[in-house]
Each structure stands twice: as structure tokens, then as C-alpha cells.
Amino acid sequence: MTAVHEFPKRTNRSAPAADLAAKVVSDRAEGESYVASVCFKHGPPRLFGVELEYTVHYADDPRRPLNPDDLARALGVHTPRTLRPESPALPLPGGSPMSLEPGCQVEISALPQTSLRKLANTVSADLAYLADALARKGLRLGTTGIDAHRTPARLLDTERYATMERRFAPLGTGGITMMCSTAGLQVCVDTGEAADAASRWAAVHALGPPLLAAFANSRRHAGEDTGAASARWLSVMGTEHSRTFAADASPDPAVSWARRIMDTPLMLLRRPEGSWDAPPGLTFADWVARRGAAGVLAPPTVGDLDYHLTTMFTPVRPQGYLEVRYLDAQEPERWLYPVALLVALLAKPSTVDKVLAICEPVARCWREAARCGLADPAIAAAAAAVVDLACAELTTTDLPAETIAEITDGVQRLVRAGRSKP
Numbered sequence: 001m002t003a004v005h006e007f008p009k010r011t012n013r014s015a016p017a018a019d020l021a022a023k024v025v026s027d028r029a030e031g032e033s034y035v036a037s038v039c040f041k042h043g044p045p046r047l048f049g050v051e052l053e054y055t056v057h058y059a060d061d062p063r064r065p066l067n068p069d070d071l072a073r074a075l076g077v078h079t080p081r082t083l084r085p086e087s088p089a090l091p092l093p094g095g096s097p098m099s100l101e102p103g104c105q106v107e108i109s110a111l112p113q114t115s116l117r118k119l120a121n122t123v124s125a126d127l128a129y130l131a132d133a134l135a136r137k138g139l140r141l142g143t144t145g146i147d148a149h150r151t152p153a154r155l156l157d158t159e160r161y162a163t164m165e166r167r168f169a170p171l172g173t174g175g176i177t178m179m180c181s182t183a184g185l186q187v188c189v190d191t192g193e194a195a196d197a198a199s200r201w202a203a204v205h206a207l208g209p210p211l212l213a214a215f216a217n218s219r220r221h222a223g224e225d226t227g228a229a230s231a232r233w234l235s236v237m238g239t240e241h242s243r244t245f246a247a248d249a250s251p252d253p254a255v256s257w258a259r260r261i262m263d264t265p266l267m268l269l270r271r272p273e274g275s276w277d278a279p280p281g282l283t284f285a286d287w288v289a290r291r292g293a294a295g296v297l298a299p300p301t302v303g304d305l306d307y308h309l310t311t312m313f314t315p316v317r318p319q320g321y322l323e324v325r326y327l328d329a330q331e332p333e334r335w336l337y338p339v340a341l342l343v344a345l346l347a348k349p350s351t352v353d354k355v356l357a358i359c360e361p362v363a364r365c366w367r368e369a370a371r372c373g374l375a376d377p378a379i380a381a382a383a384a385a386v387v388d389l390a391c392a393e394l395t396t397t398d399l400p401a402e403t404i405a406e407i408t409d410g411v412q413r414l415v416r417a418g419r420s421k422p
Contacts, residue, residue, distance in 0.1 A: 174238020229373025
């Protein structure tokens with residue numbers, strides 16, 4: 001969840017040119033304008049993608065702490081450079097780049113596609129390839145959104161992750177758990193035409209509690225029953241509220257997001273040497289205005305602002321497209337279910353309107369969804385309604401009929417089973 005992945009074929013949000021990155025942000029208005037322009041890009045909704053995270057375990061004993069050397073041997077030429085700086089870090093055969101989270105959770109970041117069928121085929125092939133590579137070294141992928149067997153332990157030694165661990169520690173165990181024990185399923189969809197952007201932004205947020213509850217998959221952690229449907233999402237909410245709370249609906253989400261970014265405290269400050277700890281409470285707007293502790297810092301650049309954007313862990317993160325981050329990881333054979341539902345639910349403005357009407361009563365019930373899941377009657381009713389709507393809309397995708405039937409049966413069973421749990 002803490003790694004940053006670009007969607008390079010869809011936007012120009014790859015690392016900015018050196019001259020732009022070095023440009024000083026002169027005032028708040030300039031910073032807000034830049035954030036709005038790079039985070040919200042408009043056009044016909046055509047592309048979508050997915051990022052799949054999984055914990056990694058020894059096949060013979062999932063409770064055994066993972067040795068990063070064993071993981072590097074299994075990944076071979078695909079090993080990310082955060083673990084082996086000398087690695088060629090080749091993408092998987094289908095083109096999906098790989099990365100690692102702080103606890104050595106693996107992540108596949110699929111390249112964006114215009115075809116849901118092609119996305120499904122490519123990601124499934126890369127996922128099978130990864131599972132086979134791990135199996136040859138006695139490892140396997142986890143099947144839930146949080147490590148059911150081990151306590152969190154940071155295995156990647158980077159300044160970013162060390163700073164995050166120190167910063168989150170006084171707030172409790174949420175931070176280290178989020179960083180090192182969780183695995184999410186992130187769906188990436190286009191922002192859409194300018195006229196539809198506000199409603200699509202509202203809809204992906206409103207869908208959060210019902211879909212979080214429907215696909216909650218992280219109750220057991222470190223050998224204990226947490227009692228929560230999604231202990232993973234609770235761990236996210238247990239970090240800094242300013243960088244995790246869900247945005248409200250807005251007639252101009254780009255403006256609202258840009259203001260929020262400027263007013264969010266810095267999580268870290270990159271330095272060539274020494275720790276990256278940021279002065280407590282210093283916002284990016286403070287840094288631009290040279291207020292308080294910022295008076296002794298070099299003026300912030302566009303590159304600094306780009307990096308600040310990567311420290312937001314909101315349920316939906318705009319990056320030129322909308323990165324939906326609230327879903328728990330699913331069993332590898334079921335990763336397509338929530339992806340297909342979200343794509344179908346956002347395919348047409350008329351469907352988006354129906355989503356907003358269904359989800360409005362529970363649109364802000366994030367904690368209830370994470371704690372209770374579908375045991376909450378209002379959330380369960382909304383989840384059942386949006387699943388019915390999505391299944392009806394799946395026929396508008398290019399997925400094969402047998403895949404649509406499998407997804408429909410699977411998600412309907414999931415909702416029924418969730419509602420029957422105490």
C-alpha cells in the first residue's frame with residue numbers, strides 16, 4: 001500500500017523532466033494549480049488497470065518469518081531494486097512491473113488496457129507465472145488482505161520506510177501493520193470527461209463502504225481473530241487521519257484535492273544524508289510560505305510536491321486517473337471479481353447515477369464497513385443492490401459469457417455468505 005506506482009501509458013505523471021522537477025513552487029496558488037493539473041486529467045473513460053498485492057509465505061509453515069534472500073532467489077531477474085539494487089528488475093512476461101512493500105509483500109502493477117478481457121488474461125498469466133516462481137523455492141502467495149500468521153516486521157531498509165515507521169509508531173500499531181502486514185487490491189479507472197468527473201469521483205467513494213464490506217478478507221491477523229471484517233482497512237485508518245480520510249463529494253474535486261494536499265503535513269523530507277523526518281505539523285503550504293520550521297529549509301520544488309503526493313493513503317487517490325485503494329486482496333483466482341464490478345458500475349453516466357442513489361445512505365460508513373462488514377444491515381442492503389446492478393451491467397463488458405457467469409455466481413454467493421455471518 002505504501003509503494004507508489006505510475007500508470008505511464010495513461011498519463012504524463014511519470015517522473016517530471018529534470019527542469020520541471022527542480023522548479024521552485026513560488027506560492028500556494030502555483031502549487032494548487034500544479035496538483036489539480038496532474039491529479040485530474042479528463043477525457044473519455046477508456047482505460048483501466050489493477051495492482052495486486054500479496055503477502056508471501058513458506059509453503060510448509062506460513063508462520064515462519066520470511067527471509068528476503070529466499071524471496072530474491074525466487075523472483076530472480078524480476079526482483080525489485082528496493083530489495084536488490086543490482087537487479088535488472090525485469091517486468092513479468094505479460095509486461096507487469098513488480099514492486100515490494102515494506103514487509104516484502106509482492107505487488108503486480110498491470111499496464112492499463114482498453115479491454116477487460118485482455119486485462120484479465122494478461123494479469124492472470126503474470127500471476128500464475130509469479131506463483132510458479134515462488135513455488136519452485138518453497139514459497140506461496142497469501143490469500144487474504146492481511147497476514148493471518150505473522151506479526152508485522154519491516155524487511156526493506158529504505159529511508160522512506162524507516163521514516164514512516166518512526167512517524168507512525170506513537171499512533172499505535174496501525175502504521176507498522178499497514179506497511180508490513182497488509183495486502184490490497186487497487187483498481188485504476190479513468191477520471192472521465194470534465195462534465196462527469198465530479199459524479200465519478202463521488203461514485204467511487206460512495207461505493208467504498210459497500211464494496212469494502214462485500215470483499216472484506218482480513219479478519220485474522222498474526223494468529224488472532226481481530227473481530228473485524230477488514231482489519232487491513234482499520235490499520236490504514238489507524239495511521240494519520242489527515243492523509244487517510246475519505247474525501248467528501250465536491251462539485252470540483254480537483255480544486256478540493258489540491259487544497260487538501262497543500263494543507264496536509266509533510267510525512268518526510270528527502271535528504272541526501274541523515275534521517276528524512278519532517279518537522280512536526282509542517283504542511284506543504286507552510287513550506288511554500290516559509291513559515292515556522294520551513295525557514296531553515298531550501299524552498300520546495302515541483303519534485304518535492306510530486307513526492308508529497310505519494311504520501312497520501314486515501315481510499316481513492318487521484319493520479320491523473322482514479323486509484324481505488326479500499327479493497328482487500330482477494331484469493332488469486334478471484335482477483336477479477338471486484339475489478340469487473342467496478343468497471344461495469346462506472347461504465348455509463350446513467351449507472352453512476354444509480355450507484356450514487358443506492359450508496360448515499362452508507363457513503364460515509366467506512367469504519368462500520370471495516371468493523372462489521374455485511375453484518376451491518378444498511379451496508380449489506382447497499383452491497384446487495386450494487387452487486388445486482390453490477391452483475392446486470394457485466395454484459396456490456398467484453399468478458400466471455402462463461403467468465404461473466406462465474407463472476408456473477410461468485411459475488412452473489414459472497415454477498416449472501418457475508419450477510420449470514422453473525
